[in-house]
Amino acid sequence: MSGTRTVRRAVRTVRAVCSVRTARAAGAVRSARAAGTRAGEPGRGAPRKRPGERERGASSLELAGMLPLLLLVAMAAIQLGVAGYAVQQAGTGARAAARIASRDDFSDDYAASGRAAMSQWTASRSKFSLGGAEDEVKVTTKVTIPSVVPGVDDFGDASRSATMPRD
Structure with missing residues (x-):
């Protein structure tokens, strides 16, 4: 015990x-x-402040600091999309122009038919050139890539070619 x-x-x-x-x-x-x-x-x-009072407005300051970077990334993404669209439209115009240029009876209207196949926005910025051999037609389309960035006017050209056999 x-x-x-x-x-x-x-x-x-x-x-x-x-x-x-x-x-x-x-x-x-x-x-x-x-x-x-x-x-x-x-x-x-x-006396200590409550947690909500100490950090009031901090998220607004963080957003204000990050806003220029977010806008820059958004503008770059939009510009990349516009450049891809211009390349796609150049290919569409080249194929349509080569199809018409391969026909003997309509071969002079190849640039007009290429522009008609493209959107008006890119058709006004396009140039067509005709080439090829005796049995084929090669049409090259160049489209100036438009800029969405203020102050920057030239992002180069998008170029695509299409080859069709002659009729």
Whole structure:
């Protein structure tokens, strides 16, 4: 029985010591909150603000800082799409012009038919050239790539060729 009493007494002592330490820590946290500091830090004098008040407007500043970069990426993506569209339209115009140029009775109208197959936006910026051998016709179409970036006027030309056998 004496062994059990000793163990019980030791458990009570440990519990008492732990509860005293817990009470001291809780009191330090309460007094630190009242002083506006964290537990264990020297007092700063001013009460702490709530988390929502400390960071009010931070996201607006972050957006304002990132906005030029986001606009630059968006403009680059749009310009890449416009360049791809110009290349596709150059291929369409070249195929249509080569189809007409391969026919003997309509061969003079190849540029007009190539422009008719393209959208008006790219047709006004296109140039057609005719070449080839006796048994085939090769039409090359160049389309100036329009710019969506202010101040930059020239992004080069998109060029595509199409070859058709003569009729």
